[in-house]
Amino acid sequence: MASFKKIARRSFLVGSAAILGGVAFGTYKYHQPAPNPLEPAAGKAVLNPFVFVDQSGVTLIAPRAEMGQGVRTSWAALIAEELDVDPGKVTVLHGPAAKAYYNSAMMGEVLPGRGYNNSSFQHSLGQVVGHTAKFFDLQVTGGSSSMKDGFERMRRAGASARETLKEAAAQKLGVSRALLETKDGQVLAPDGVTLSYAELAADAAKIDAQEVELRPASQWKYIGKTVPRVDMVAKVTGTAGFGVDTRVEGMKFAAIKQSPYFGAGKRSFDASAAQDMPGVEAILDLGDAVAVVGSNTWLAQQAVDAIEVDWEAPSYPETTDAIFAEIAQAFDGSPNSTMRDDGDVEAALPEGAEVIEAEYQLPYLAHATMEPMNATALYTGDALQIWAPNQGPTVVQQAAADLTGLSKDTIQVHTTYLGGGFGRRIEVDYTNRAVQIAQQMKGTPVQLTWSREEDMSHDYFRPGAIARYRAAVKDGQAVMVHGKIAAQSTTREAAGRMLGLPMSGPDKGHVDAAFNQPLAIPSFRVEGYLAKPMIPVGFWRSVAASFNGFFSDSIIDEMAHKAGRDPLEFRLELARAEWEPAAKVLETVREMSGWSGTTPDGIGRGVAMVYSFGTPVAQVIEVADQDGQIRITKAWIAADLGLAVDPQNIEAQMFGGLAYGLSAACFGEITFDGGAVEQENFPDYDAMRMPSMPQVEVAVLQNQKHMGGAGEPGTPPAAPALANAIFDLTGQRARRLPLMHDFDLLI
Amino acid sequence: MSKTLRINGKTHQVDLPDDVPLLWVLRDELGMTGTKFGCGVAACGACTVQVDGEAMRSCQLSLGDVEGDVTTIEGLGTPDNLAAIQTAWVEHQVAQCGYCQSGQIMQAASLLAENPAPSDADIDEAMQGNLCRCGTYPRIRAAIHSAAKMMQEA
Ligand code: FES
Ligand code: FES
Numbered sequence: 001m002a003s004f005k006k007i008a009r010r011s012f013l014v015g016s017a018a019i020l021g022g023v024a025f026g027t028y029k030y031h032q033p034a035p036n037p038l039e040p041a042a043g044k045a046v047l048n049p050f051v052f053v054d055q056s057g058v059t060l061i062a063p064r065a066e067m068g069q070g071v072r073t074s075w076a077a078l079i080a081e082e083l084d085v086d087p088g089k090v091t092v093l094h095g096p097a098a099k100a101y102y103n104s105a106m107m108g109e110v111l112p113g114r115g116y117n118n119s120s121f122q123h124s125l126g127q128v129v130g131h132t133a134k135f136f137d138l139q140v141t142g143g144s145s146s147m148k149d150g151f152e153r154m155r156r157a158g159a160s161a162r163e164t165l166k167e168a169a170a171q172k173l174g175v176s177r178a179l180l181e182t183k184d185g186q187v188l189a190p191d192g193v194t195l196s197y198a199e200l201a202a203d204a205a206k207i208d209a210q211e212v213e214l215r216p217a218s219q220w221k222y223i224g225k226t227v228p229r230v231d232m233v234a235k236v237t238g239t240a241g242f243g244v245d246t247r248v249e250g251m252k253f254a255a256i257k258q259s260p261y262f263g264a265g266k267r268s269f270d271a272s273a274a275q276d277m278p279g280v281e282a283i284l285d286l287g288d289a290v291a292v293v294g295s296n297t298w299l300a301q302q303a304v305d306a307i308e309v310d311w312e313a314p315s316y317p318e319t320t321d322a323i324f325a326e327i328a329q330a331f332d333g334s335p336n337s338t339m340r341d342d343g344d345v346e347a348a349l350p351e352g353a354e355v356i357e358a359e360y361q362l363p364y365l366a367h368a369t370m371e372p373m374n375a376t377a378l379y380t381g382d383a384l385q386i387w388a389p390n391q392g393p394t395v396v397q398q399a400a401a402d403l404t405g406l407s408k409d410t411i412q413v414h415t416t417y418l419g420g421g422f423g424r425r426i427e428v429d430y431t432n433r434a435v436q437i438a439q440q441m442k443g444t445p446v447q448l449t450w451s452r453e454e455d456m457s458h459d460y461f462r463p464g465a466i467a468r469y470r471a472a473v474k475d476g477q478a479v480m481v482h483g484k485i486a487a488q489s490t491t492r493e494a495a496g497r498m499l500g501l502p503m504s505g506p507d508k509g510h511v512d513a514a515f516n517q518p519l520a521i522p523s524f525r526v527e528g529y530l531a532k533p534m535i536p537v538g539f540w541r542s543v544a545a546s547f548n549g550f551f552s553d554s555i556i557d558e559m560a561h562k563a564g565r566d567p568l569e570f571r572l573e574l575a576r577a578e579w580e581p582a583a584k585v586l587e588t589v590r591e592m593s594g595w596s597g598t599t600p601d602g603i604g605r606g607v608a609m610v611y612s613f614g615t616p617v618a619q620v621i622e623v624a625d626q627d628g629q630i631r632i633t634k635a636w637i638a639a640d641l642g643l644a645v646d647p648q649n650i651e652a653q654m655f656g657g658l659a660y661g662l663s664a665a666c667f668g669e670i671t672f673d674g675g676a677v678e679q680e681n682f683p684d685y686d687a688m689r690m691p692s693m694p695q696v697e698v699a700v701l702q703n704q705k706h707m708g709g710a711g712e713p714g715t716p717p718a719a720p721a722l723a724n725a726i727f728d729l730t731g732q733r734a735r736r737l738p739l740m741h742d743f744d745l746l747i
Numbered sequence: 748m749s750k751t752l753r754i755n756g757k758t759h760q761v762d763l764p765d766d767v768p769l770l771w772v773l774r775d776e777l778g779m780t781g782t783k784f785g786c787g788v789a790a791c792g793a794c795t796v797q798v799d800g801e802a803m804r805s806c807q808l809s810l811g812d813v814e815g816d817v818t819t820i821e822g823l824g825t826p827d828n829l830a831a832i833q834t835a836w837v838e839h840q841v842a843q844c845g846y847c848q849s850g851q852i853m854q855a856a857s858l859l860a861e862n863p864a865p866s867d868a869d870i871d872e873a874m875q876g877n878l879c880r881c882g883t884y885p886r887i888r889a890a891i892h893s894a895a896k897m898m899q900e901a
Contacts, residue, residue: 068843068881228840235845236836237829238781238820242846245780253775278764296763297784298771370785370793370846370880419783419846420880452786648840652886656843659882682790682878691871693884 045205047164049100050079050157053201058083058185059091063101064150065141065391066094066231067421068656069711070649073229075150077222077646082158082215084182085197087222092230097393097413101139103149114340114516116579116611116704140392142426142539147645148614148707155214163210168203169195226648231417243389243416246376248445252281254437255300256448257307258289258458260676261314262536266290268310274303283307286436293441297449314675316534320464323672324361327466327531330486335527337506339515343523345470345482353474356558360469361736362547363669365462365540366677368685371419372455373430377438378445383410385445386435389418391426395498399428400435422660423539427460428498456685457677460494460538461670463487463531467514467551473563478521478574481555483514485548486529488537513545513612513716514552520577526552535672541660542712545612549716550665550723550737553608557724558733566597567724568607568620575609581640581704582611585618588638588699593620604729608721615708616640619658621694621721623729629746630726632662632694640701641708650710651698657714658696663687665719666745669738692747750810754779755822765811770794772810773819781820781849785878792877795850796820802857804876820849823856831901832856835894843881851877855891864895 046052050061060083062075072094076087095101162182169187170177172195181188187195217223234240259266265288274283274292279299284291290307294300317323349355375388384406390396393413401408418425434448450458465487472479491509495501507528515526540546560570568590575582586609589595599605602625609618622634637654644650667686671678679685723734726743739745749762754777761776768787773779773796785793787806794805799815824830829837832852842848851874858865858873865873870891879887 068845070843226840228837229842231845232837232840232842233826233829233833235842235848236833236852237824237826238849239826240845241780242783244774244784247778247780296767296771296775298767298775299764368880370783370791370844370878372784418844420844422880449784452788652840652843652883655885656882659884660880663880663882681788682786683788687878687880688882688884689876689878690874690884690887693882696885 045201047161047204048157048209049098050154051083051161053165053197053204055198055201057090057198058085059093061095062092063095063098063139064146065415065418065421065425067141067391067418067425069146069653070229070646071141071146072231073227074147074645074649075154076230077227078150078154079158081220081222082155083162085185087227087230089185094415097139097397099139099394103140103145114518115614116516116518116582116616139394140426141421142391142423145709147710151645151707152214159212159214160209163212164207165197165200165204167207167210168200172200172203223645224643225646227646229649240417242371242419243374243376243387244371244419244447244449246387246416246447248376248378248387251376251445251447252293252441253295253297253300254291254293254446254448255297255304256289256291256433256450256454257304257309258454259311260457261311262316264288264312264314266309266311270308273306273308277303277306279303282441284437284440286433289433291437291448293437293446297447301451316675318675319673320671323534324464324466326534327464327486327488330529330531331468331484333529335484336530337508337511337528338525339506339508339511339528340524340526342521342525343480345480345523345525347523349472349479350474353472353479354562356469356471356555356562358469358555358558358735360467360551360554362465362550363671363737364464364535365664365668366456366459366670366679366685367420367422367424367540368456368682368687369418369420369422369424372450372452373424374447374449375431375434376445376447377434379404379435379438379442381442382406384435384438385412385414386431387414387416388431388434389416389425390431391418391421391423392428395426396428396431399432403432403435404439422541423543424459427538429458452682453680456679456681459670460536462540462546463490463535463537465547469551469555471555471559473559476563476565478559478563480523481521481559482525483551483555484527484529485511485514485551486531487544487547488533488535489530490537490539490543492530493533493537494539510544512543512548513610514548516611517552518579518582518611518616519556519571519574521574541657542612542715545610545712545716546661546664549608549610549612550719553610553717553720554723554735557606557608557720557727568595568597571607571609581701582609582616584701584703585609585616585638585640588701589618589620589636592636592638592697592699593622595620599728604725604727606721606724606726606728608717608724610713610716610720612716613709613712614706615710615713616704617654617713617717619717619721621725623722623725625729626746629744630729631746632692632722635694635696635721637696637714638699638701639713640704641710642702642704642706644700644702647700650700653710654698654714655696657712658718659688659693661715661718662722665722665737665739666692666747667738667740686747689747750813752813752817754817755819761810763810765809767810768806769796769808769810769813769817770805773805779819779821783846783849785847785850790878791847792850792854793847795853795877797853797857800857800860802854818853820853823852830856831897832859832890832894835890835897838893839886839890841883841886841890843883847877847879847881851879851887855887855894859891859895859898863899865891
């Protein structure tokens with residue numbers, strides 16, 4: 001058989017993240033374990049990087065950012081499944097930044113292929129390629145990858161820890177390990193003797209780790225069941241420590257003013273008005289920004305607001321229109337990718353075919369996490385500590401090393417709870433700012449909190465995007481779809497920024513949820529066009545699927561109507577012919593919503609189905625006319641995750657994803673004037689609220705063979721399902737978002 | 748500029764300019780970090796506390812204007828001794844990232860104090876100023892109904 005090395009190498013050259021440098025490194029070393037970052041102490045058994053036991057009990061390390069998706073609980077449950085402890089009764093920590101905690105699943109995503117129809121061979125190849133993340137220290141949380149990443153690894157960690165503890169007990173009791181059992185944090189001997197894991201810690205520390213087979217699904221106690229979130233009590237009592245809650249002895253508070261123009265420096269600044277303001281302790285020049293350090297965040301903010309800065313001019317198109325004109329220009333060049341090209345979209349259409357030509361346009365979007373960007377840092381000259389709500393501890397560490405010249409082993413990153421992530425916190429701009437400040441405040445810990453205004457206008461935005469579709473139907477059937485999508489490239493720009501690696505080749509991420517929709521259309525081509533870098537762009541919950549889902553489902557809805565077909569049946573037929581699980585999610589929402597194809601006067605319904613991050617999700621949304629205004633009343637969601645590790649948690653991710661998508665669809669847009677972002681705060685960047693949020697019902701299915709993601713796939717279908725419902729109600733097609741510009745929404 | 752505050756039944760002496768919002772007194776001066784900063788402009792509700800039982804945005808309330816007893820999330824219940832409303836929140840597994848939840852709970856607690864059996868419309872009305880970017884609204888609604896029941900039965 002061709003070596004994995006060779007295959008992986010070839011795949012890297014084809015996949016979009018060729019970039020991530022696999023070419024240069026290969027994968028031959030992937031199976032060598034990274035060093036264990038947990039340091040054993042006397043009487044403490046560090047059984048592997050994920051489990052340690054001491055006299056006080058068992059501690060599990062779930063080194064993924066807990067940003068609301070429940071990963072801390074789910075990873076703990078995976079370990080507990082084999083270790084025989086109650087996840088609610090052990091301590092679960094995030095742990096340090098370390099190579100051992102690399103994300104093995106995210107890299108697998110770069111393989112070419114549509115995902116849903118990958119063979120098992122491709123999937124295991126994905127796993128092998130995934131291990132190369134280790135070479136880049138990518139301990140990151142993103143891409144809806146945590147369950148795929150942790151599913152085997154965490155159970156193995158639990159199983160190995162259990163067997164090692166049993167071996168310690170076997171030696172102590174002089175019985176064979178095979179005769180021992182484990183339950184609720186204890187080893188049970190046949191004669192009724194019990195030894196707690198804590199008692200065995202010291203002995204277990206001296207034994208080599210034991211490996212065993214994983215338990216079969218029939219024995220699972222936690223997987224597939226709802227496990228109460230380990231962070232829930234803390235989060236309802238105000239005791240969960242978010243980034244902004246970090247309190248370190250002697251800590252000061254800082255506020256910042258950055259250029260309203262991206263990448264532009266400052267010419268000069270005048271801080272005379274700020275100098276004598278109350279609470280001000282230091283005014284810092286950060287080169288391309290200014291900061292104030294003081295005794296109180298608010299006082300520091302007042303002072304920084306009083307600083308006058310003369311900024312350098314922007315060096316990119318300055319208005320929204322000019323920026324979109326530039327994006328549209330990308331269509332004049334040649335496509336960066338043609339990831340799908342079934343049939344022949346250029347062939348003459350059959351007689352009587354009806355053609356639709358549609359151009360869609362979606363805006364730039366901010367993440368607007370509830371917790372504004374912040375980080376705390378303490379620099380002592382030869383070491384640095386950073387406390388931050390971040391999605392990539394090793395990325396934060398590397399960036400801080402580059403900034404300070406310190407070696408990575410002198411930089412400690414403490415990951416707090418995240419008040420929302422949505423992809424924003426995989427960036428390191430906010431941690432770098434805290435480090436810059438700390439460097440000028442040697443010996444004093446400083447917490448930097450961005451104002452909401454600073455947060456909203458200094459994001460790595462979801463790129464604005466334009467799609468041009470040409471499609472044809474005949475006799476009620478889909479004949480052809482040809483989509484072209486233009487936007488700045490998130491993957492390329494982020495890879496350059498985060499890894500310093502230039503990227504070339506087709507960008508698969510850019511056309512995700514456009515080319516890989518599980519729909520059988522005789523002629524089907526999707527081309528991606530890359531606009532030049534202008535505005536900083538980044539990973540926004542579901543990334544390119546957030547716009548492509550809207551494009552690719554909207555055109556299907558337009559085709560269904562043109563063909564005179566029921567939009568749900570039309571999709572169902574196309575899905576059935578391509579991939580059964582996609583058909584199943586559609587059938588499920590049809591049942592749940594009692595879809596009949598007709599609605600009473602004053603009610604509209606829309607359906608959408610989008611496959612992204614390994615999960616097909618169908619949504620039906622109902623809207624009602626209330627005295628001339630449109631109200632979103634109901635939503636039904638069906639998602640197929642293959643294996644649902646925690647159904648109640650997945651349900652939360654699904655309606656959360658829906659809310660995030662609906663917020664953007666109704667109100668979300670970042671616009672530019674004079675090179676600066678026009679939106680400042682929630683009043684001009686609003687979101688779904690209690691009265692506008694529809695009633696939601698969620699069905700979690702397990703039909704497909706592979707494990708899908710949960711955090712992101714709920715978002716892409718929300719906008720098209722809503723737009724399709726509004727079309728059903730009003731007869732007016734939404735080809736641009738946000739909807740508030742064209743429709744009177746009741747909010 | 749020295750002022751005496753009563754918070755969660757305890758007296759605190761603070762020495763800060765009058766215009767500093769209560770939010771920043773709580774967080775940066777008194778180390779009570781349960782109350783969160785989200786927007787600073789009364790648009791998100793993350794900073795909600797109660798003053799004499801009434802829900803208020805602490806980012807808008809200057810130190811000089813605080814009159815009455817302040818209750819923050821820390822004063823509502825503790826991990827070992829949850830208030831009924833917090834128990835309902837745990838039962839419904841409401842929180843996702845959790846950042847908005849202190850404010851949501853303080854707002855809902857004051858709704859329930861005024862209206863022991865709120866309708867969906869009452870909940871819409873009372874909770875509309877509290878943003879949740881994670882979209883936990885369906886479970887917040889369910890938890891408020893449960894808490895109302897629990898409190899009536901108690
Ligand atoms: S921080 Fe007070 S309402 Fe947002
Ligand atoms: S739970 Fe995250 S903002 Fe509400």
